[in-house]
Amino acid sequence: xxxxxxxxxxxxxxxxxxxxxxxxxxxxxxxxxxxxxxxxxxxxxxxxxxxxxxxxxxxxxxxxxxxxxxxxxxxxxxxxxxxxxxxxxxxxxxxxxxxxxxxxxxxxxxxxxxxxxxxxxxxxxxxxxxxxxxxxxxxxxxxxxxxxxxxxxxxxxxxxxxxxxxxxxxxxxxxxxxx
Amino acid sequence: xxxxxxxxxxxxxxxxxxxxxxxxxxxxxxxxxxxxxxxxxxxxxxxxxxxxxxxxxxxxxxxxxxxxxxxxxxxxxxxxxxxxx
Numbered sequence: 001x002x003x004x005x006x007x008x009x010x011x012x013x014x015x016x017x018x019x020x021x022x023x024x025x026x027x028x029x030x031x032x033x034x035x036x037x038x039x040x041x042x043x044x045x046x047x048x049x050x051x052x053x054x055x056x057x058x059x060x061x062x063x064x065x066x067x068x069x070x071x072x073x074x075x076x077x078x079x080x081x082x083x084x085x086x087x088x089x090x091x092x093x094x095x096x097x098x099x100x101x102x103x104x105x106x107x108x109x110x111x112x113x114x115x116x117x118x119x120x121x122x123x124x125x126x127x128x129x130x131x132x133x134x135x136x137x138x139x140x141x142x143x144x145x146x147x148x149x150x151x152x153x154x155x156x157x158x159x160x161x162x163x164x165x166x167x168x169x170x171x172x173x174x175x176x177x178x179x
Numbered sequence: 180x181x182x183x184x185x186x187x188x189x190x191x192x193x194x195x196x197x198x199x200x201x202x203x204x205x206x207x208x209x210x211x212x213x214x215x216x217x218x219x220x221x222x223x224x225x226x227x228x229x230x231x232x233x234x235x236x237x238x239x240x241x242x243x244x245x246x247x248x249x250x251x252x253x254x255x256x257x258x259x260x261x262x263x264x
Binding site for chain 1: 184185189193195196197200203206207210212215251252255
């Protein structure tokens with residue numbers, strides 16, 4: 001169970017990490033792991049082994065260089081920049097050609113801007129109730145079927161569908177409230 | 180008012196950020212502990228030439244011999260320092 005509130009701002013998280021709060025570091029990794037992973041694996045289409053190397057290296061750099069971050073609220077762009085730079089270094093070192101297009105899991109082209117937007121949606125998702133977060137994450141990010149979610153939560157499939165719809169509506173309201 | 184966040188687009192954006200493999204996340208979360216252990220190992224190696232030679236010869240065996248847990252971030256950092264050319 002997380003003991004650091006997920007509602008902590010990035011600045012607060014950075015300050016707690018600088019104070020060597022281990023729970024804050026766990027939360028930082030949890031908060032940005034999907035983002036770093038998406039840049040490596042979708043943005044630059046690295047192999048799983050290369051993506052893992054970049055992933056670990058990025059968090060090592062974040063940990064060791066957190067004191068050099070000038071604007072604590074700029075944590076996400078800083079991590080994004082570190083990740084993109086490491087991906088490019090790895091591609092250059094291997095003599096490979098940098099991908100011209102970035103591809104989403106469904107085959108569409110995507111961009112780092114779109115990953116940033118996706119990150120904003122996840123931040124909004126974190127403001128919803130735990131059951132809503134779980135429902136939407138299972139269905140969209142983990143590709144779990146109605147049947148699988150229904151079995152795990154011991155609920156009828158029809159209930160799953162209506163809850164997903166309701167939670168999606170709440171997420172949309174949360175996003176629109178932030179606009 | 181029209182919204183850029185129609186539900187189909189929200190679903191699409193949620194799909195973009197999939198969970199990273201659990202082991203990767205855990206390894207990254209272990210970094211602070213790994214750094215502390217690494218500092219201890221480096222201090223020992225600087226004071227004990229035999230231990231340092233053992234680290235260079237066979238890093239994982241030397242760590243196991245001394246009872247250190249060979250986590251991924253610890254091994255990565257120590258390999259940079261003690262890997263044989």
